[in-house]
Amino acid sequence: MTVRTRARRLALLAGGLGLAIAASGCATAEEAGVDESAGGGTDVAGAEIDCSQFDQFGDSLDGTEVEVYTSIVTPEDQPFIDTFAPFTECTGITVNYNGTKQFEAQLPVRVQSGNAPDIAFLPQPGLLERMVSTGEVVAAPEAVAQNVEEYFSEAWRDYGSVDGTLYAAPLGANTKSFVWYSPSAFEEAGYEVPQTWDELIALTDRIVQDNPDTKPWCAGIGSGEATGWPATDWLEDVVLHELGPDVYDQWIAHEIPFNDPRIVAALDRVGSILRNPDYVNGGFGDVASIATTTFQDAGVPITQGNCWLHRQASFYQANWPEGTEVAEDGDVFAFPFPQIGESAGKTVVGGGEFVAAFADRPEVQALQYYLSTPEWANLKAQATGPGWLSANTGLELDNLASPIDRLAAEQLQDESVTFRFDASDLMPAAVGSAAEWSELTAWIAAGQDTQTTLDNIEAAWPAS
Numbered sequence: 001m002t003v004r005t006r007a008r009r010l011a012l013l014a015g016g017l018g019l020a021i022a023a024s025g026c027a028t029a030e031e032a033g034v035d036e037s038a039g040g041g042t043d044v045a046g047a048e049i050d051c052s053q054f055d056q057f058g059d060s061l062d063g064t065e066v067e068v069y070t071s072i073v074t075p076e077d078q079p080f081i082d083t084f085a086p087f088t089e090c091t092g093i094t095v096n097y098n099g100t101k102q103f104e105a106q107l108p109v110r111v112q113s114g115n116a117p118d119i120a121f122l123p124q125p126g127l128l129e130r131m132v133s134t135g136e137v138v139a140a141p142e143a144v145a146q147n148v149e150e151y152f153s154e155a156w157r158d159y160g161s162v163d164g165t166l167y168a169a170p171l172g173a174n175t176k177s178f179v180w181y182s183p184s185a186f187e188e189a190g191y192e193v194p195q196t197w198d199e200l201i202a203l204t205d206r207i208v209q210d211n212p213d214t215k216p217w218c219a220g221i222g223s224g225e226a227t228g229w230p231a232t233d234w235l236e237d238v239v240l241h242e243l244g245p246d247v248y249d250q251w252i253a254h255e256i257p258f259n260d261p262r263i264v265a266a267l268d269r270v271g272s273i274l275r276n277p278d279y280v281n282g283g284f285g286d287v288a289s290i291a292t293t294t295f296q297d298a299g300v301p302i303t304q305g306n307c308w309l310h311r312q313a314s315f316y317q318a319n320w321p322e323g324t325e326v327a328e329d330g331d332v333f334a335f336p337f338p339q340i341g342e343s344a345g346k347t348v349v350g351g352g353e354f355v356a357a358f359a360d361r362p363e364v365q366a367l368q369y370y371l372s373t374p375e376w377a378n379l380k381a382q383a384t385g386p387g388w389l390s391a392n393t394g395l396e397l398d399n400l401a402s403p404i405d406r407l408a409a410e411q412l413q414d415e416s417v418t419f420r421f422d423a424s425d426l427m428p429a430a431v432g433s434a435a436e437w438s439e440l441t442a443w444i445a446a447g448q449d450t451q452t453t454l455d456n457i458e459a460a461w462p463a464s
Contacts (some may be wrong), residue, residue: 041385041401045082049375051090056143057366062092064363069110069117071103072353079383086379087370093363111136116358119367121171123353124425125159132162137356140166141365147372151392153412155419160354168354169372172380173391175350175408176233176313176422177241177337182302183329191308197241197340201272207308208278215282217273218307219290220298221444228437230295231444232424233349234274234311238266240347242340245418252426254461259454267443267450269340274444282307291445302332311337313350314408318387327403334404336411346417350408351425352391381405391419428462435460 054061072080077099084095098117100106104127110116116136122128131137140148140160148157148169160168179200186193189210194200207216221230240248243262250256251263273279274290281289283301290298296319299310303324310316314334317326325331339346355371357364370376374394381388381395386402389395391412400406411417424432435457442448 041079042382043082044379044383045085047086047379049086049090049379053369053373054091054366057091057362057369061363061366064092064361065094065096066119066363066367067096067098067117068119068121068367069098069100069103069107070121070353071099071101071123072121073099073101076384079380079385079388082383083376083379087367087376091363091366093366095367107131108134111358118357118359118361118364120356120358121353122168122356123351125354125421126426128160128168128354128356129162131356132167136358137167138358138360140169140357141360141368143365143369144169144372147369151372151374151394153391153393153415153419155421156352156391159352159421168356169368170391171353171355171371173350173352173389173408173412174313174315175348175411177237177348177350177411178312178314178316178334178404178408179337180299180302180310180312180316180332180334181308182331183327183333184331185302185305185308193335194338196338197269200338204273204279204309211308214305215278215280215307217280217309218282218284218293218298218301219274219280219310220284220293220295221290221441222292222294226433226437227291228439228441229424229433230298230312231270231274231440232432232436233313233422234270235263235267235440236349236423237311237337238269238340239263239423240349240420241337241344242266242269244344245347245420248420248423252423254427258431258458258461259451264450264454267454271443271450275447287447288445291441299332314389314404315387317402317404334407336407346414348411348417348419349422350412350419351422430460430462431457 077097081097088094107120111131111134122131145166148160148166152170156170157166160166160170191203194203204216221228223229239251243266247256247262275287277287280287281293283304283306284293295312299312299316299319300321301307302310303321320326320332327333355368357368374392377390377392377395378399380390381399386405389400389405389409393413395409397406397409400409412419424436426432439453439456443450443453
């Protein structure tokens with residue numbers, strides 16, 4: 001698991017999502033600071049599914065076993081484990097769930113030593129490409145490919161493919177292109193949700209004028225050794241929403257440099273908010289306080305009347321204070337990050353996991369298939385409660401417990417919306433989870449100029 005992924009998992013752990021189980025090498029719910037009584041989803045272990053769908057994998061499945069290796073540990077693992085029960089009831093296949101915090105370090109070791117798991121949940125397309133390059137990942141079977149073709153968008157199919165071959169069906173998903181706000185505060189002040197960047201800035205200026213004792217925006221990029229990653233999400237949102245998916249893809253592939261003039265302009269646009277002392281940092285201090293404010297705490301001043309707007313992903317819902325109503329007419333909600341001009345179209349940045357197999361035994365293919373079905377996605381949504389969704393278009397929105405999850409799923413299912421994976425997760429680690437984090441932190445904390453910041457990130461790009 002990357003540092004960034006661990007940081008995001010902590011956001012979910014802090015919100016107490018799900019139930020805990022005893023597992024070797026995993027922190028207990030108490031150690032993680034999770035309230036086990038906080039509630040998860042529906043018990044789906046006894047759910048009935050159509051068993052005939054597994055006939056295509058033969059009649060010798062009973063008594064076989066499949067290992068699932070993943071970075072998803074307690075308490076997030078239990079909903080996965082619960083959804084395997086109906087599969088086992090149908091097929092007789094035992095699923096051995098093996099979650100570890102050392103997943104990304106240990107998976108290559110296992111593969112290189114000839115001890116690869118049957119299935120691994122990979123948190124980024126980049127890791128999928130790396131594993132495929134070992135020659136040990138097997139192409140997705142036809143039944144899985146058919147599901148991916150039918151239930152996932154072209155972008156998600158491409159992220160699960162390497163050199164045109166589908167290797168991994170998408171699993172879970174998240175979306176990041178949100179701005180959180182207080183519907184009740186907006187209604188009282190007579191503010192409307194902005195649809196465009198110009199409207200967003202006009203609203204920000206109006207808040208400055210109307211509320212001299214508060215700031216329009218609150219922000220925080222603090223995340224321990226991963227400090228800086230929330231700033232990368234800001235930049236990705238602006239690049240995608242202003243320049244469009246083609247330039248975004250070129251940027252990721254280094255077909256244009258990180259310090260391309262268009263990226264410089266995009267970061268300056270981010271700075272028009274994050275480095276504007278009139279706009280930030282509500283409830284915390286000046287611009288520099290953004291670097292020392294944790295991302296978990298960053299939005300809380302909205303509930304205290306100290307700020308009005310906070311850009312953060314759908315998973316931020318886990319970090320609101322206990323008792324905060326997350327709803328379209330509640331204490332807090334979110335609206336889509338606004339488009340910047342019309343040429344980019346409707347876009348959204350996000351992330352997710354992928355199901356890769358290192359064996360092609362019938363029982364492995366049967367589990368791959370099950371995990372790519374709408375049936376599984378709906379069971380998983382019911383089992384998890386708030387904080388989980390899928391890009392599977394067969395996912396029924398009513399099965400999502402949170403209105404933010406439903407809003408995010410609507411984006412993923414909208415054919416007019418172009419999805420792109422988190423750029424820094426797709427770039428080389430020396431850039432996306434090293435130089436970019438540290439340089440954007442310096443850009444905030446020390447006021448380092450934009451050109452120098454992006455020049456330094458570009459210089460970190462590996463030569464080959």
